[in-house]
Each structure stands twice: as C-alpha cells, then as structure tokens.
Amino acid sequence: MDDLFRETILEHHRHPRCHGSLPSPDVTYEDSNPLCGDRVRIDVNLRDGRIAEVRWSGHGCSISQASASMLCERIEGQPLEDVKALTRTDICDMLGIELGPVRLKCAMLALKTLKAGVYGLRMDEEDE
Amino acid sequence: MRESDRVTTAGAAPAAPAAAFDAARVRQDFPLLMARREKPMVYLDSAATSQKPQAVLDAMQRYYTTCNANIHRGVYGIAEEATALYEDARRVVARFLHAASPREVVFTRNSTEALNLVAHAWGRWALAPGDAIVLTPMEHHSNLVPWQILATERQLELRFIPISGEGELQLDALPALLADGRAKLVSLVHISNVLGTVNDVAEVARIAHAHGATVCVDASQSAAHMPIDVQSLGADFVACTSHKMLGPTGIGVLWGRRALLEAMPPFLGGGEMIREVKLTHSTWNELPWKFEAGTMAIAEAVGLGAAVRYLEALGMDAVFAHDRELATLTLERLTDVPGLRLLGPPASRRGGVVAFTLEGVHPHDIATVLDQGGVCVRAGHHCAMPLHEHLGIPASTRASFHCYSCPEDIDALVAGLHRARAVFAH
Numbered sequence: 001m002d003d004l005f006r007e008t009i010l011e012h013h014r015h016p017r018c019h020g021s022l023p024s025p026d027v028t029y030e031d032s033n034p035l036c037g038d039r040v041r042i043d044v045n046l047r048d049g050r051i052a053e054v055r056w057s058g059h060g061c062s063i064s065q066a067s068a069s070m071l072c073e074r075i076e077g078q079p080l081e082d083v084k085a086l087t088r089t090d091i092c093d094m095l096g097i098e099l100g101p102v103r104l105k106c107a108m109l110a111l112k113t114l115k116a117g118v119y120g121l122r123m124d125e126e127d128e
Numbered sequence: 129m130r131e132s133d134r135v136t137t138a139g140a141a142p143a144a145p146a147a148a149f150d151a152a153r154v155r156q157d158f159p160l161l162m163a164r165r166e167k168p169m170v171y172l173d174s175a176a177t178s179q180k181p182q183a184v185l186d187a188m189q190r191y192y193t194t195c196n197a198n199i200h201r202g203v204y205g206i207a208e209e210a211t212a213l214y215e216d217a218r219r220v221v222a223r224f225l226h227a228a229s230p231r232e233v234v235f236t237r238n239s240t241e242a243l244n245l246v247a248h249a250w251g252r253w254a255l256a257p258g259d260a261i262v263l264t265p266m267e268h269h270s271n272l273v274p275w276q277i278l279a280t281e282r283q284l285e286l287r288f289i290p291i292s293g294e295g296e297l298q299l300d301a302l303p304a305l306l307a308d309g310r311a312k313l314v315s316l317v318h319i320s321n322v323l324g325t326v327n328d329v330a331e332v333a334r335i336a337h338a339h340g341a342t343v344c345v346d347a348s349q350s351a352a353h354m355p356i357d358v359q360s361l362g363a364d365f366v367a368c369t370s371h372k373m374l375g376p377t378g379i380g381v382l383w384g385r386r387a388l389l390e391a392m393p394p395f396l397g398g399g400e401m402i403r404e405v406k407l408t409h410s411t412w413n414e415l416p417w418k419f420e421a422g423t424m425a426i427a428e429a430v431g432l433g434a435a436v437r438y439l440e441a442l443g444m445d446a447v448f449a450h451d452r453e454l455a456t457l458t459l460e461r462l463t464d465v466p467g468l469r470l471l472g473p474p475a476s477r478r479g480g481v482v483a484f485t486l487e488g489v490h491p492h493d494i495a496t497v498l499d500q501g502g503v504c505v506r507a508g509h510h511c512a513m514p515l516h517e518h519l520g521i522p523a524s525t526r527a528s529f530h531c532y533s534c535p536e537d538i539d540a541l542v543a544g545l546h547r548a549r550a551v552f553a554h
Binding site: 063106 | 507
C-alpha cells in the first residue's frame with residue numbers, strides 16, 4: 001500500500017526467518033521496547049568466530065518482528081566482527097524505509113538485543 | 129489581605145446551552161483542528177491530551193503581553209494584576225469542582241504531581257508500617273507507582289479491588305479488603321483511560337469511609353468530560369490535569385478537604401509556601417499556598433481558568449452526553465470490523481474512550497496505517513501495563529473523544545481499520 005509496509009516487510013512478518021529457539025544456546029538475550037511492549041529474544045550458537053546458528057522469538061509490531069527476521073537471516077554464518085559492525089544504517093537499508101524516531105526504536109530492537117547479548121554492548125543513543 | 133475565601137467571586141457559572149450540542153460548531157474554536165492540511169486531520173487522542181480552543185491561547189497571550197510579573201510579591205500594578213488573574217483561575221476551578229472554598233484548590237504541575245503530593249505529604253504523615261492502601265488494577269501508572277514507592281519506604285501493603293471481565297470494579301469485594309482496619313486509604317481512577325469505565329466513586333467513598341479509610345480519586349479523564357462535584361463524590365482528595373481539560377500543559381489541580389490539607393505537612397519546601405523562615409526552622413503559609421512552593425505556572429493557570437470557563441459555557445452534562453453518544457456509535461461501528469475485540473464495558477457505562485485489539489495486526493501497525501489516513505490514535509499500554517497484563521494483551525489501540533469530535537471522525541477510524549486489515553491480510 002505504501003512505503004512503510006513494503007511487501008518485503010509484510011512478507012517477513014508473515015513468514016519470519018530463523019524463528020524459534022535453540023536447545024542450549026551459547027548466548028541468549030531478551031530485550032523489550034517499554035514504549036510499545038515489543039519484545040525480542042535471540043539465541044545464538046558461536047563457532048570459529050562466526051554466528052553458527054541464530055534463532056529469534058518475540059512479539060510486537062511488524063517493523064520490530066520483520067527487522068528481527070531480516071537481521072537473523074543476514075547474520076547466520078557471518079563472522080562476528082562483521083556482525084559487530086552493523087549499525088542503524090544497515091537496519092534501515094535492510095528494511096528499505098525511512099522511519100520516524102518512534103518506529104526507529106521498533107526497528108532497532110533486534111540489533112540492540114543481539115549486540116547486548118553477544119558483545120555485552122549497549123548501543124548508545126547515536127547508534128540507535 | 130489574601131484573595132477572598134468565597135467561590136462566588138468569580139461570577140455565576142454560565143447557563144447550560146439550550147440548543148443541541150453542535151460539535152462541528154465547537155470545532156471551529158480549535159485552530160489546530162481547523163488548520164488547512166494536505167490531508168484532513170482526525171484527532172482521536174483526547175484522552176492523551178486535548179486540543180486547545182482559541183480562548184485559552186488568547187488568555188495566555190494576553191497575560192504575557194499585558195501583565196507578566198511574579199505573583200504574591202510585587203506591589204506594583206502588573207504584579208497585582210498577575211496575582212489577581214492567578215487567584216481568579218483558582219476560584220474558577222473551585223467553582224467547576226464545587227469545592228467548598230478556593231483554599232481547597234492547590235495548583236500542581238499535573239495529576240501525577242497532585243497524586244505524588246498526596247503520597248508524600250499525606251501518606252508519610254498518616255500511614256505507618258503495617259497499614260494498607262487499596263487500589264485497582266485499572267490505575268494509570270500515576271496512581272500506582274507513587275503508592276508502590278511509599279509502600280516500600282513505609283512497609284505498607286497494597287491491595288486491589290478485583291475487576292470483572294468487562295472491566296468493572298467488583299465492589300462487593302471492597303468491604304473484605306477494608307475489614308481488618310489496616311487499610312487507611314482507597315485511591316482509584318474515576319474514568320479508566322483504557323476501558324472508559326466510569327467507576328462509582330461515591331459508592332467506593334461510602335464504603336471506605338464506613339471503614340475509616342481516606343479516599344483519593346484520579347479524575348484525570350473525568351474532570352475534562354463530566355460534571356464533577358467533589359462534595360457529592362464524597363472523596364477526600366481529587367486530582368486532575370489542565371491539558372486534558374482543553375487547557376495548557378504544565379498545570380494540574382489537587383483538591384483536598386480543608387481539614388486534611390490543614391493537618392498534613394507541606395510537600396515541597398521553598399519560597400511562597402512559608403510564613404516565617406529562621407536559619408534552622410520555618411513555619412508554613414496558609415492554604416493553599418502552603419503547597420505551592422516556588423514560582424508557579426502562572427500563564428498556565430490563566431490558561432486553565434479560560435479552559436474551565438469554556439467548558440462551563442459548553443455545559444459538562446452536554447459534553448458527557450456528546451462523549452457517550454460518540455462512544456455508543458463507535459462501539460456499534462467497530463462490531464462490523466472482523467477480528468476486532470473491544471475492551472471495557474457497554475457504552476451505557478463508559479466515557480468517551482474506546483480501546484480495542486485487532487486480530488493479526490499489532491496496535492502500533494494499526495496506528496501507523498491510521499496515521500497514513502490522517503487519523504491520530506494511541507497505541508501501546510497507555511501507561512496501564514498491569515491492566516493490559518490482566519487483560520492478557522501486550523498492548524491495545526485507543527480512540528478517545530472530546531467536545532470537538534464528530535461522527536465523521538469515527539467514519540475515518542472505521543475506514544482506516546478496514547485498510548489495516550487489508551494490508552496485513554495473510
């Protein structure tokens with residue numbers, strides 16, 4: 001219908017990739033967006049400096065869930081340093097839309113959760 | 129000599145209009161709603177904050193351009209004018225709430241601050257370890273968190289009046305909550321900002337007082353939408369906020385029974401709230417200034433006074449009837465939307481608030497689709513997380529009305545919801 005709900009976003013929302021959980025993950029981390037209750041949990045297995053397997057679960061708006069799906073699809077098998085370098089710009093490019101400050105928080109939830117879990121990194125305001 | 133103690137000095141309240149309520153006419157008084165835009169704007173978020181009529185903007189502009197000065201201090205002309213305007217606003221609010229005296233009307237920053245004032249000043253003075261506070265699961269965080277903080281500090285127990293599936297208080301359970309005599313306060317919302325439920329505060333007050341408990345009411349949603357008579361409500365404290373009452377942000381009201389306000393210690397310390405200050409101790413000013421430390425929001429008080437006069441001219445009975453008419457229409461129309469679940473009681477027992485969920489579409493996505501059609505609604509937990517947990521949903525979408533809302537606004541809402549369903553159809 002328009003930019004905010006591009007078909008790719010809706011498609012990921014309907015058929016999320018890497019969805020679910022890992023039986024005994026090396027890393028598991030969960031975070032939420034207190035403003036709207038979006039919630040994402042990410043389970044990761046690490047091997048040879050790479051994200052070997054990743055699964056996510058959660059609930060929330062299409063933007064938060066589609067961005068988790070797109071992010072996990074993209075990082076599975078990738079070297080950790082590449083994943084560490086991902087920024088807000090990468091997420092916006094992945095979604096392919098311009099977002100206002102409120103919806104941006106929805107979009108960034110998955111990356112924020114991943115970075116906090118895997119690297120113990122808190123993304124500062126600028127990153128967000 | 130202080131301002132007169134009598135409510136009547138602000139002049140008689142305007143008579144209620146004889147003609148039918150004409151929201152389309154009322155809307156013309158609201159510049160934001162009348163502004164030309166690329167797409168027309170449909171404002172359905174008055175429970176979050178109301179729009180402001182020109183009369184309020186003019187009153188504040190006039191204050192700043194003709195008599196801006198600090199109040200209660202200067203002896204020069206404009207300082208006296210400013211003081212008179214500020215105290216006139218208090219008298220208008222006292223009349224609006226049917227307070228026994230303007231001295232019972234304390235200006236605060238908003239409802240939240242008014243409730244915190246009660247928690248800090250009255251709560252610390254009146255409550256001892258082992259006492260209990262009775263609340264409800266439908267409270268806005270502003271009437272929950274201050275009591276949680278106090279409960280931790282003073283080792284108090286928090287008790288909750290249960291609510292039914294339709295979101296109404298089960299008052300049969302209240303006497304049992306009060307029976308052991310440890311519950312010293314019942315604090316509850318008058319109209320729920322999510323469910324729209326109008327709580328029977330008078331009945332709660334009757335039961336609470338019979339058990340010796342004090343009653344505090346969060347009237348944030350109700351004071352803006354229905355006649356409030358603090359005397360017949362039977363409460364001991366009532367909190368409300370200007371920005372939901374067509375007035376500016378930054379000012380709210382705590383009404384309290386005079387005997388209680390006299391007896392309890394002050395809230396914030398500083399200028400104006402004192403009578404005499406020595407190096408090591410002070411004595412307190414008389415009511416209501418004892419609770420108004422520092423320079424208050426003077427222009428905002430003037431704006432609130434103008435807003436209250438505007439509401440009085442509309443007639444609060446008429447405003448409430450209009451809200452309920454729109455709520456009735458909305459509930460009817462929304463039953464046509466497949467997968468829509470309405471929260472809260474039937475229209476006959478609610479105010480101008482309608483919250484709902486739509487199967488398969490997250491409230492945030494609904495609000496975004498609606499926004500694309502120019503419709504402003506609220507999505508999220510509406511500062512009532514425990515209520516949403518109780519309802520078993522993470523969030524909801526809420527449409528809410530005021531005197532300027534029209535049936536056409538609801539047409540736009542319904543059309544937007546059908547669009548949202550189409551976008552997210554599997």
